[in-house]
Amino acid sequence: MVFLEIGMNEDIVVPFHMLDLERLPLPKVILLNLLHRISCRKASNEHGYYIAITTLHTISELHQDEDTGAILFTVSLSCTTVKPCKGEILIGTVTRILEDGIILKYGPMSNILLSETRMNDYELDMSEEPMFLNVNGLSYIKKGTKVRFKVLDIKWIEREKDFIIWATILGDYLGPI
Amino acid sequence: MSADEDENAAELKIGEEFLKAKCLMNCEVALILDRRLEQLQQMSDDPTNQMSQVFEKSHQYVKRFSRYKNQDAVKQVREILSRNKLAEFELCVLGNLCPETVEEAIAMVPSLKMEDDHMLLDMDPLTNMVQLSSSECSC
Numbered sequence: 064m065v066f067l068e069i070g071m072n073e074d075i076v077v078p079f080h081m082l083d084l085e086r087l088p089l090p091k092v093i094l095l096n097l098l099h100r101i102s103c104r105k106a107s108n109e110h111g112y113y114i115a116i117t118t119l120h121t122i123s124e125l126h127q128d129e130d131t132g133a134i135l136f137t138v139s140l141s142c143t144t145v146k147p148c149k150g151e152i153l154i155g156t157v158t159r160i161l162e163d164g165i166i167l168k169y170g171p172m173s174n175i176l177l178s179e180t181r182m183n184d185y186e187l188d189m190s191e192e193p194m195f196l197n198v199n200g201l202s203y204i205k206k207g208t209k210v211r212f213k214v215l216d217i218k219w220i221e222r223e224k225d226f227i228i229w230a231t232i233l234g235d236y237l238g239p240i
Numbered sequence: 241m242s243a244d245e246d247e248n249a250a251e252l253k254i255g256e257e258f259l260k261a262k263c264l265m266n267c268e269v270a271l272i273l274d275r276r277l278e279q280l281q282q283m284s285d286d287p288t289n290q291m292s293q294v295f296e297k298s299h300q301y302v303k304r305f306s307r308y309k310n311q312d313a314v315k316q317v318r319e320i321l322s323r324n325k326l327a328e329f330e331l332c333v334l335g336n337l338c339p340e341t342v343e344e345a346i347a348m349v350p351s352l353k354m355e356d357d358h359m360l361l362d363m364d365p366l367t368n369m370v371q372l373s374s375s376e377c378s379c
Contacts, residue, residue: 065258065263065264065329065332065333065336066263066264066265066266066268066269066302066332067257067258067261067262067263067264068261068262068264069257069260069261070261101292102291102292102294102295103292105292105293105294106294109257110257111257112294112298113292113294114269114273114294114295114298115272115273115276115295117272117276143264143269143272143273144261145298146255146257146258148247148249148254148255148258148329149247149248149249150247150248150249150250150251150253151249151250151333152333152337152347152348152349154305154336154337168297169301170297170298170301170302171293171294171297171298171301173297211337214249234347235343235344235347236339236344236347236348
């Protein structure tokens with residue numbers, strides 16, 4: 064996944080009781096609300112995972128939502144995100160060894176599935192510590208191993224606000240490193 | 241399985257979001273998140289309260305896998321790679337994976353190879369970049 068810096072506009076609702084300027088500067092109230100909102104959002108299919116706000120560009124004048132009557136400020140900002148892309152090469156870390164494959168993690172993503180059918184010449188070895196051992200005995204993949212893999216396919220799960228990735232190490236320069 | 245059927249980073253068929261946004265290398269993101277963490281520490285007694293899990297996991301990842309640690313080296317890498325006619329996406333993948341040979345670079349970024357077998361990438365600057373990485377790498 065390549066990291067992106069994207070431009071966004073967000074409508075921030077400020078509760079009426081927090082508009083007391085003597086207690087806290089308004090921009091700080093808006094910023095705190097914005098930070099909280101972005102951190103709760105986690106991810107979207109459009110932008111990927113929201114990591115951090117990098118720049119606050121502008122805050123609009125106060126305006127009111129016609130339907131709810133809420134006090135709004137429209138904030139223009141830049142945000143660092145990360146989103147998976149089919150076909151790209153990534154380096155992940157093994158978190159679990161299963162009978163039919165491996166689960167990897169990469170940054171905020173913890174659902175990267177590498178099936179044993181996508182790992183030519185590796186066989187499961189449960190003798191001491193579970194691992195996939197190369198048939199030539201020269202390499203292995205176990206929990207904590209760094210693996211260079213290719214993204215085979217991606218699915219967005221709306222209810223989890225998360226992606227699932229299917230991976231492969233069939234190809235040149237792919238596998239444990 | 242439901243990713244866009246046409247999407248394929250190997251052929252640089254990537255979504256609008258990758259074309260419209262600025263792409264960042266792991267090392268650039270590490271610097272950004274370090275600065276962000278410093279700001280959070282100044283703003284709050286307990287900065288972990290302000291950090292999302294996504295932030296923490298991303299920060300851990302880029303700190304572990306960044307090839308270049310200091311700001312000058314990071315700038316230098318982008319400058320070196322920008323001398324070639326690369327898409328932002330290709331530049332970032334190369335900066336992250338640091339291939340040491342032509343064959344490895346093509347395997348990582350197949351779109352580098354043109355139809356007439358010429359490379360879009362001049363390997364000499366890439367070799368310099370790898371050497372810079374070796375002097376900095378802590379992984």
